[in-house]
Amino acid sequence: MLAANDNLRATLLSGIKDGLVGQNRLKEPATWPKVYAELAKHPSNEVRSSARQIAVTFGNASALDQLRATLLNPKAPVPERARVLANLAQIHDKESLPAILALAKAGTMRGPAVVALGQYDDPRIAPLLIQFIVDEDKGVRSLALNTLAGRAESSRALLAAIDAGKFKKDVLSAPLASKIRGFNDAKMNAWLEKNWGTVNASSEAKTKAIANYKKFLGTNAILSADVKRGRELFRGSCGLCHQLFGTGGEIGPHLTGGYTDLEYLLQNIMDPNAVIGKDYQLVYITLKDGSLQAGIISAENESTLTLKVPGAPAPVVIAKDQIKTRVVSPNSLMPEGLLNGLEEPDVRSLFLYLRQTSEPK
Incomplete structure (x- = not known):
């Protein structure tokens, strides 16, 4: 029974709402329509929200109509519209897709x-x-890349666009390449092997690569690099x-800067799988709708798990009943090949930035 006290009522509802995150189209309790009709008229915006x-989790038509109206209302506060948008997308609301495409x-x-x-x-x-x-739209470029890498078909489209010369292959960050490998698609893996670099290279190959980087990463060469480019x-x-x-x-762990030990940096970047902490094991989650998420599990309960995903603006909450497969990778979240695709000047600039002890102006 919902508490009569407004503060307690708001707290209870917030707790129920948070407990249902990641779930959708649940069976509606018999008493809910009557309860919701009363709560929808409550003076507190927090209670109503x-x-x-x-109600949306239960597929309530009235609640869905209200959310769609808020999404389309340009006068509604942006944080509220963003919450509504996430809510509608979570339940794959098809009626909202044209609006979402326009908003993008x-x-x-x-x-x-x-x-x-x-x-x-x-x-x-x-x-x-x-x-x-x-268009090199910096405002949404990284988000667009992460979204494309979330499905096999759109990942193929991304790689095809690179082959067509629409943009350079260096748009693929190491986490993105690692995520695409999670589809275990032979053609995409072959593309990555050819264009991006080898995964799980032999110790001999890594030793050779480290020696090669040392040739052009001497202190004098690094100090003449572009530190702002390194930050980018x-x-x-x-x-x-x-x-x-x-x-x-x-x-991942916070970095401190001031990294002057070239051997240490190269060993950790070139061979991130040498020592893998349990908290940083990469997990691939394939959902029943065909999408894939790759990250580390930060929380889990009986009904949901929460992933920290590289490039995502917030942790991703996933309902366990929507999971098709769950695979713990033997590799670190930090993939090999981080320097693949970078030209020598860019590698120098990156290492110069890592040498800094404070943010360069």
Whole structure:
């Protein structure tokens, strides 16, 4: 029974809502329609919002109509529209897809819309996201890449666009390449092997590669590199998982900077699988809708698990009843081949940035 006290009622509803995250189309309790009709008229916006999200989990038509209206309302606060968008995408609401495609093209909702498109399997999505990459739209480029790599068909479209010369292969970060390998598709793996680099190379090959990098990474050569370019490269690769100088992802360990030991850096970058902490094992989750997520599990209960995913703006909550396969990779979340595809000047710039002890101006 819902508490009469408004504060307690809001807390209870919020707890129920959070407990249902990642789940959808659950069987509606017999008493819920009557309860929801009362809560929908409650003066507290927090109560109404939580009740509406719970109702959507049960597939309530009235609640769905309200969410769709909020999504289309340009005067609604952006955070509220973003929450609504995530809610509708989570249940794969087909009626909302045209609006989401439109929102992805322009305006303050672009980022959330690009992320939400990952919940849909539709032929219009990949060409749109590929065009964002062609246009070098920095606002949504990384989000578009991550969304494309979330499904096998759109991953194929991404690799085909690179082959067609629409953009360079260096748009593929190490985490993205690792994610695409999670589909275990022979043709895509062969493409990555040819164009991006070898996974699980032999110790002899790694030793040879390290020796080669040392030839052009001497101290004098590094100090003449472009530190700002190094920062840009870091944020597009290492920074998806690691923080340095307070900026970056919250997935891998925080980095301290001041890395002057070239041998140490090269060994860790070239052979990240030498020692893998349990907390950083890569897990591939394939869902029943055909999408794939790759990351590390940060939380799990009886009904859901939460993944920290490189490049994603927030942790991804997945309902266990929607999981088709769950595979723990023998490899680290940090994939081999991080330096593959980088020209010598860019490698120098990246290593110069890693030598810094504070954020360069």
